[in-house]
Amino acid sequence: MTATAQTNPVNELLAELTTQAQGVTLATYQDFLHTVALLVVDGTIDPIQRESVIKALTGNGHELGGKRLITNALTAAEKQIKRDMETPQGGIKGGRGLYSLRDNGVWYSKPTKDGYSEPVFISPHLKVIAETYDTADGNNGRFIEFKDTRGRLKTWAMPAIFAAGDGTEIAKYLRNAGLNYVYGFDKEVIDYLLSSEVTDLMTCSDRTGWVNDVFVTPKITYGENAESYTYQPTSAIDNKIGQAGKLADWQANVARYAQGNPLMMVNTSQAFAGTLLKKAGMMGFGLHDWSSSTDGKSTTLKIACSVWGSEFWQQWLSTSVGIEGSAYAHNDLFLALDEIGEATAQTVSATAYALANGEGKRRGGRDGNAKITKKWRVVFLSTGEKSLDTLMKEAGMVTRAGQEVRMINVRSDAWKHGAFNDLHGMENGSVFAEMLEANTKRYYGTAGDAWLYAITQPGGIPDDISQSVDAIRETMLPEGASGQVRRVARQFALIAYAGELATKHGITGWKEGDATAAAKECFDLWVDDFGGADGKREHRQVLEAVESFLFASISRFHDLRVSDNSIYAVKDRVGFVRSGVDGGHEYLVPATELTKLAEGYSREQIITALRMAGMLNEPGKDGKSAIVLPRAVGKQMKGFIITPK
Structure with a gap:
């Protein structure tokens, strides 16, 4: 009886708290958390009872956030109460005076001959919670909380470098964030922040992504002990992560329409894939959806972006430096770039390598020393009316095979309705696209939030991810695939794996196997456009360049078939032309002129491609490709005899 009598008051208190929790709104949320935190700290309610209160808050219908957000907020409130209990009574001594934090804000006493003046109010609630540091022992700072003009509690990871000067x-x-402190007390507020003693430490990162097993984003950190990590950028950020609606809304109004539409499904799966690069041990890469028509490629990009936020994309119209900054702000995430035609070929060429390789250009500082180079891991999606190869050719540049396996061209007009295969009952592609774009403006970000929560849980990303990706790749590879094709296949396999894992975690609403089938279809399309799986893409490009030059520049070859060649003054001569054995032409090109036939390619690449095509003379007796050209060309010189097919 005695034991029952002792526990009844606590049970009654718990019942009262859970009842109150049902009516808590955003306006009363912080006060209620403070009340519960006090009861937890003083031991009135135990961990199991604490969970009951959290459960009641989670399901009260006022959209206070998911269970993890409420748990993190309550944990933070409990830590705050413990810190308040440890705050020294004498106040905080700074370089400009004495400061004290009271219920209504910060008060300041300036030094006088006799000690300190009477305290004056200088700021609403403002407090240093912890010292921040990154894993490289740099980018230190202070994690602070404050109340804005509407009484909302906010936090900021303040870089220490901001206190310079x-x-x-x-x-x-x-x-700008809404702290309305008293005019004229800027220096005192800064002095107060820098003088406050703290014992708690937080790990910070100036970029998004994995820090140990925690995933950091501008607004939320995910994973075990996430409250001990924070995002602390040292400059303005270009990251539009945000949420609207519920996950079920996004599934019903956006994700479900990807079913039956391979490109849409691949692009959406791709949005999840960036977070897996580190765990899979892979470098970054991107897809470039292109076609010359308005076919829905921008719509598929916006659908992929809706995984993370509203208008999560940006335009290609930027410098390579600007895009590097965006990649850094999207580390371990997803970067979307629309309309490649707005960028210069030079920017695209440099960006294709940089985004995939994960490292910015090395630059010097004002003191002459090299700045710290930004690094990142990112999966990116690009769209435009031109392929990478076309854009480069128009600018007189050569597309390297290395670029094409980092920024993978995927034709977006290969399906029944351009980028779409199944319109889900809509009358045409335009109506379908308009509906999808409208839905992405209403429902976004919840899939990314659920995904990060899922993959930061124990076992959220299986330990065998690398082997699983390889297994998917093997199901995609055509016979005799070259190294380049195998690399691209693994990238598509990671996209497929990401889509399947998101489905397994209940995020996409798709059927098992859908994401893999879509990735295989888009990969097969790429292989066909790439010119086959044999890896001779670059050889074919060299041959095309040589043949185009010979056709367009015949006037730059001295014609040995004319009896009196002396009357011809050949401008910018690159070689000679004569009749071939089978009635065709043979081109005699001095060794010093060979690379002019295919600008941008090396002598070795040109020789190899021509020899494989049977268009080059046999090596000389010395084993070298260059032979002594016939006397008809004049003075003795070494070169090559090219016979077009």
Whole structure:
């Protein structure tokens, strides 16, 4: 009886708290959390009872957030109460005076001959919670909380570098974020922040992505002990992660329409894949959806972007430096670039390598020393009306095979309705696209949130991810696939794996195997457009360049078939032409002129391609490809005899 009598008050209190939790709104959320936190800290309610209150808050219908967000907020409130209990009574001594944090904000006393003046109010609630540091022992700072003009509690990971000089960057940020401190006390506010003693430590990162087993984003960190990690950029960020609607809304109004549409499904799966690069041990890569018509490729990009946020894409119209900054802000995530035609070929060429290789250009600082090079891992999606190869050719540049396996061209008009295969009952592709784009403006970001929560749980990403990706690749590879084709196949396999894992975690609403089938279809399309699986793509490009030059530049060859060649003054001569054995032409090209026939390719690449095609003379007695040309060309010189097929 005695034991029952002792536990009844606690049970009654718990019943009252769970009842109150049902009516908590955003306006009363913080106050209720504070009440519960006090009861947890003083031991009135135990961990099991605490979970009951969290469960009641999670399902009260006022969209306070998911269970993990409420749990993190309550944990933070409990830590705050414990810190308040440890705050020294004498206040905080700074370089400009004495500061004290009270219920209504920060008060300041300036030094006088006799000690300190009477305290004056200088700021609403503002407190340093922890010291921040990154894993490279740099980018230190302070994690602070404050209340804005509407009484909302906000946090900011303040880089210590912002305090350099007069600290203007700190004052600007706080004002912009809504901290309405008293005019004229900028220096005192900064002094207070820098003088506050803290014992708690938080790991910070100035880029998104994996830090140990925690995933950091601008707004939320995911994983075990996530509250000990924070995002702390040292400059303005270009990352539009955000949420609207519920996951079920996104599944019903966006994701389900990817079924039956391979390109849409691949692009959406691709949006999940960036977070898996590190775990799979892979470098970054991208797909470039292209066609010369308006076929829905931009719509598929927007659908993929809806995994993470609203208008999560940006235009290609930027410098390579600007895109590098975007890649850094999307590390371990997904980067979308629309309309490649707005960028210069030079920007695209440099960007294709940089985005995939994960490293920016090395640059010097004002002192002459090299700046720290930005690094990232990212999966990117590009769209445009021209393929990478076409864009480069128009600018007189050569597309390297290395670029084409990093930025993979996928024709977006290969299906029944351009980029779409199944319109799900809509009358035409335009109506279908308009409906999808409208839906992506209403429902977005919840899939990315659910995905990060799922993959940061124990076992969320299986340990055998690399082997599983390889297994998917083997099902895709055609016979006799070259190294380049195998590399692209593994990238499509990672996309397939990401889509299947998101499906397994209940995020996409697709059927098992759908993502893999879509990836295989798009990969097969790429292989056909690439010119086959044999790896001779670059050889074919060399031959095309040589044949185009010979056809367009016949006037630059001295014609040995004319009896009196002396009357011809050949401008910019690159060689000679004569009749061949079978009535065709043979071109005699001095060794020094060979690379002019295929600008951008090396002598060795040209020789190899011509020999494989049977268009080059046999090696000389010395085993070298260049032979002594016939006397008819004049002075003795070494070169090559090319016979077009």
